[in-house]
Amino acid sequence: MYIYADNAATTKINPVAMDVMNKCMTEVYGNPSSLHSAGQKAAEVMQKAREDIAQVLGADFREIYFTSGGTEADNQAIYSAAAFGEKKGKKHIISSAIEHHAVLHTLQRLEKEGFEITLLDVGEDGIVRPEDVRQAIREDTALVTIMYANNEIGTLQPISEIAAICREKKVIFHTDAVQAVGHVPINVREQNIDMLSLSAHKFHGPRGIGVLYVRKGVPLFNLIEGGAQERGRRPGTENLPAIAGMAAALKEVVSHMAAAEEKVSSLRDILIEGLSKIPHARLNGDAKRRLPGNVNFCFEGIEGESLLLLLDNKGVAASSGSACTSGSLDPSHVLLALGLPHEVAHGSLRLSLSEENTKEEMYYIIDAVREVVEYLRDMSPVWEALEKGEKEHVI
């Protein structure tokens, strides 16, 4: 048995999307920018994909820019708003302490270039308060960028409220919706979103492809320079198989999103209930305002990596923090932002579910986690100190 519970890192490709990709690769092999019929056939497929994606998001197809993924979309959105802001003397950006590194590291770079960055704190529930956004907005605020759903603790941010404030204050609002698209309903028009990033492989689409949605009227500057593709805003030969695969995966996933949400969140709640019974364990992030598939716990006295390696031994693929920070030794900035001390933040476990998971798997995971946590606590000098009362329990 191997239970894949790391869907926030990446998902398995939808077979329909894979078929579409294969069909593109073999039958629609032209370059969409070529004028001959092989190229124009490709251009048609691309246009259809653009329209399909626009429709799902509630956007116009002219507002869809294909990128190489969520990271690039985040970078371009932020640089673009910063470049536009700079022209108008606005060099202040508002974001949150729990953003993905694609946002945080881009902001850090801008900070070095003279921008002022306000990172809003979140509450213990892992949620940004719209009122904080309102208060942080200044005359020189060029951009507010707040993620739609957090990649570690899964908390859903009050995007509509925040976006409404930004619209009212005439500040560009971007949301990194990489973890949210395909999992919860989103409508950029109704929700007043100016820019939105998504990445296909988070909803059973292909890797290496994403979208930056940019509302008509919001200026878009290049991150990458080159040819005339994507109306000149994102050059490079268009990745048609991936674009068409992304559109297929997105259509597929939204076609039954409500049912999936219900199923997956009930699995999630089984896990949360079961894991909560482990002593000195704590659910991170609000219990309800979170992604249907996200479960994130801290277990006192143990360390996350050894926890997940032993879970893997038992056939459970999970994660501690986010996949893309696995080269780092530092505990998750998201858990620290919740107010957890370093040593507790080290002991985190993220389980991220998909429709493919079953109830039986949840019970198996609960037992496996319990066993591994007990085993690791048994060999942990930290746990020993806690048990002996030499240290005080935090959770």
Next chain:
Amino acid sequence: MYIYADNAATTKINPVAMDVMNKCMTEVYGNPSSLHSAGQKAAEVMQKAREDIAQVLGADFREIYFTSGGTEADNQAIYSAAAFGEKKGKKHIISSAIEHHAVLHTLQRLEKEGFEITLLDVGEDGIVRPEDVRQAIREDTALVTIMYANNEIGTLQPISEIAAICREKKVIFHTDAVQAVGHVPINVREQNIDMLSLSAHKFHGPRGIGVLYVRKGVPLFNLIEGGAQERGRRPGTENLPAIAGMAAALKEVVSHMAAAEEKVSSLRDILIEGLSKIPHARLNGDAKRRLPGNVNFCFEGIEGESLLLLLDNKGVAASSGSACTSGSLDPSHVLLALGLPHEVAHGSLRLSLSEENTKEEMYYIIDAVREVVEYLRDMSPVWEALEKGEKEHVI
């Protein structure tokens, strides 16, 4: 019959590469940055691909950085060398007038930011003179970037000589080898290349994936900020299926490169000979020092787009200029750099061949081009003026 002769725009995927991609998508679905076994299996496949690609290029696997394609690789190479140069007060960059827009537009942006750009002219043969590079190098030269093979006229540049001069002068040398890799032998170590860009879809690999090779010791700065992937230099979830597909395609193509070179260049020479018989036609670029598959002609008195649309009608997929400039009305900057007047540069045709093409196809193409050229000249007021002697023939 449909003859695909636009392989410089993009190639058909190699079936072996496609199998590898499908296998990755279904069986190696983990995120290579995840620690569980699904992730580590993916990491192993990625490492193998990295080593295979390094081996083909004569590089070390630690010198290979995966990007979303040739455009991004070009951008990162140039920005990186510029950023490093700037730190040392070096703000001069040397390139050529016939580079791809991925290079030229990046240089234009740097020019706006205060860099000085020297664009070397090419001779009538479409080839950069190494001596010109030597003379252009200054104390404050941060980078020399010269393409390996031109995408429109296929001319092969004297990269070894130019790179040797740069090494001697201690200037970083980058080459955009997007059109060359997989078609002609390249060894970065022996040829003293510091940075090299490639794009998989130009050698029957997948779209949306490329490599930036960076020699050990040459600093590399980020173009995109985010997670810890690619040793932090190129964040974003790794596109494993495309990476493995690229490695498979590259191995496949170099496994019989000499035979392919011979076959394809003999097809090319048939075309060149046949098309040269059309009156007032001219081969662009050196006849021999060019890519095995590249044929580029100008036909006086006609315009390229109508030429290629009519050829398409006859079942021949070709191009006029490069695919990614098809949104533009300006004649090719490459042909202008050869010294051709605007009106002649408008009448260009690029045919780019692959191993799949046959001799019979070449004869068919020659006849088709001849017919279409005659038809278009017959309706061309420019040709009328030339024939009546009201205008002088240029070619």
Next chain:
Amino acid sequence: MLYSEKVMDHFQHPRNLGKMENADGVGEVGNAKCGDIMKMYIKVDDGIITDVKFNTFGCGSAIATSSMATEMIKGKSVEDALELSNQAVVEALDGLPTHKIHCSVLAEEAVKAAVKDYYDRNNISYDAALFAEGECPHCHE
């Protein structure tokens, strides 16, 4: 598709293609540097354009707009022909890509230039403002 079916049809099967001996008016507009030249010939009987021919050096849409323009003025009075707008040509072709609109401007101008030539040859007086030089803006960039 870059081009509508109508455009492709007129490009592949251009109407009124050719030169004309003894034309009553000939107009040539555009320049080769810019990539498009249109030459239009008209035959006029009693103020009615009874025949029209064109020759064009240019892209697919240049050929298609030339062809469409000739169809639209054939059988019309020269005055009506002068009313032909580039928008009308574009609409008749079910649209053109933005960066090709200038081709339709050329077609309008080619018709005007042919009519002007007819007026001039026949000493018919006209309001010069009708024929104000309006060249393809792209060429003047």
Next chain:
Amino acid sequence: MLYSEKVMDHFQHPRNLGKMENADGVGEVGNAKCGDIMKMYIKVDDGIITDVKFNTFGCGSAIATSSMATEMIKGKSVEDALELSNQAVVEALDGLPTHKIHCSVLAEEAVKAAVKDYYDRNNISYDAALFAEGECPHCHE
């Protein structure tokens, strides 16, 4: 793979895992903030380490290096144990990822701390320089 087979073997089947009653020396190094704590117990007979146990809070490589270090000093004299270098532990494990090397440093220090404790308890004099505080550099970043 992130870890060599040897590392995974020692992580999954740690040798000498456990606590020890009546140890002759106990050393604890690292800190929870940094993510790794190792506690090492030694039993010493006639200057020879006859038994050793460890407890570790930390990542896979922290557990594996602890395990490997205990194997490498068991049966050795305390003086020989002091010679154990982190490089030797890393080599014995067929390498560690660069960002995990600090774990091997901790393992070396845990051994030293246990020996120092043994010396202290038995009033054995030693060169204090041998036990200069050398903590995981990461924690002091």
